[in-house]
Amino acid sequence: MTPNQIPHPNPASEARIRVRGLTKVFGEHPERGLALLAQGKGRAEVLKDTGCVVGLQDVSFDVAPGEILVVMGLSGSGKSTCLRCINRLVTPSAGEVVVDGTDVTRLSEHELLAFRRKHFGMVFQQFALFPHRTILRNVEYGLEIQGVAPTERTERAMTAIEQVGLKGWDQHLPSQLSGGMQQRAGLARALALDPDVLLMDEAFSALDPLIRRDMQQELVALQKRVKKTIVFVSHDLDEAIALGGRIVLMKDGRVVQQGSAADFLGNPADDYVRRFVEHIDVLGVVTAGDAMRAPALVARWDMPAAEALSRLDAAGEPVATVICEEGRFQGTVDATSLRGAGGTVLKLLAADRHAFVAERAPLNTAVVALAGGRGEIAVVGDDGHLRGIITNADLVAALARRHRATPPAGASPAHPVQ
């Protein structure tokens, strides 16, 4: 996928944020830098000829409503500038940023203030809580700016404080709270406004690793409830994966690749992306659905044991997967359990009813199950229906080949053998 192709996660829905051709040139005469860029000159040449620094160059992406988009890159890649162009804390030199149908770059100063109040909540790396205000007054800040009446804003602020788990801390000053709690307050301050869009700038980077992981999980959980559109800037690939959204990878002010972490692994746009994902935990990115294959033998649970045994022998397979009439996974049977069982139906013989993983779960959840079982586990969809199986060999293959995101051929739902 080239950087300029815009993958739309859900073509039917209108993008909440649409960024097109976003360019930022810092310096005394940005128009000169822009002119050079238009001639196809590179970043280094623009710096040499005009003294201007190209912060962003032709950045385009979409953010769907309710999506967590992670803008990722190392320091100096332009990711924070990009985030600040969305609410115009940094004024873009060229390009458009359309939020809910309004081009932010064209708003007057006055309209911009009103637009920020209505649409954006922002969370900062160093928390940026006001040290002279209590947690409550900090969380109230945005509402106060909007001119919400005192009783209503206290009520809404308290709700937000509860939402982030800071109940009872509202009368404390920020300096009395730990880093993790301060950032919860920062999050509450953004949530209290009930904004459409949350902009999070390296929000968890200043926290200890354990607290960072907790906050990531809580954000994902919170997002399920409140369904905000979140643009999250991070330099940490593991964080991007933990948040589970799409990733826009930036380098030197340009988008290198956008897609899921599994896309980056399976189909890296260039060597930079390849190196970026080199140390990634493959088992955390590749899903069970990505790694599964079609089961060798599927039998319905009303099949007699003798028949299943003969089919197993014929196919030369050790294990058969058992499903019910509706296709839901019911366990497995092997030759040992079938031998001498005669006409008993498989329903009564099936073992390992819990040896399955969800199709969308990362592969690492399958490892433990595989280690303790018969060398294969079932993969089921959200509805409980059998989708495929994963064997030890599949796991090794996934690790070895940095498995592609697309499911291998033949992993379509199996048809039961009658």
Add this chain to the structure above:
Amino acid sequence: MAFEIPQIPLADWCDAALDWATDHFSGVTRAISAVIGTGIETITDTLVSLPPWVVIVAVALLAWRLTTARIALLSAVGFAFLWNVGLWIPTMQSLVLVLVSTAFALMIGVPIGITAALSRRFWRVVGPLLDMMQTMPSFVYLIPAIPFFGLGAVSACFATIVFAMPPTIRLTALGILQTPPELVEAADAFGSSRWQKLFKVQLPLAIPTIMAGINQTIMLALSMVVIAAMIGAGGLGGEVWKAIQRLEAGAGFQAGIAIVVLAIILDRITQHVALRMRVDKKND
């Protein structure tokens, strides 16, 4: 043959400018002078008419409320000493002049400081002017003060305001400009207008710095009030001036030490208030 470079008539120019200003504005300034003069006199008379111990107790209580018991005790002992050495009335005169001048310096200086912080262009004009105001020998302000305000307390007050105001302006501007950029950005991100940002974020955070400026302004005001005795401002400076003219070293030192005592009291109280605001902000 001597080759002569004509002298720049700087003194003449200054005279011309002052004459022009006096001709046009002295009516106004004399009127102001009358009002302020009456004010200063009334306050001084009231303080002097009270029994000194009432004033001492009042100052001690105020200091105790604003600062600590130790500083309150120090203030009480200090004022008692000033009463004891027979310098009560000059002390009250100097104190009133210092407080009135400081009040004016703040009323003028804080808004100028805020404007300077918000407008880079204004700051470029005000900056050098402040440097000049502070480096100019303080006596010089006394000369033009006389034609505008006449001899006495009001001229002293005017000269003191000019001399003592710069730290307030400078530290107000500095305090606002020193607001951590991430907090300014946070205020912007939530759509704060310029004024909301100023009154809800920048000014509250600048208060400790502004207080440090106020402390300096009070100290400068005290030093100027002493010098202003030369134009008939009276007070403790007047006592020193009298001692110089009569060559009474003992009386001169006594008045000098009284000024030091007054300075220490004013400094400790204002410094402690500034410190407390800083501490309040950090960890309650």
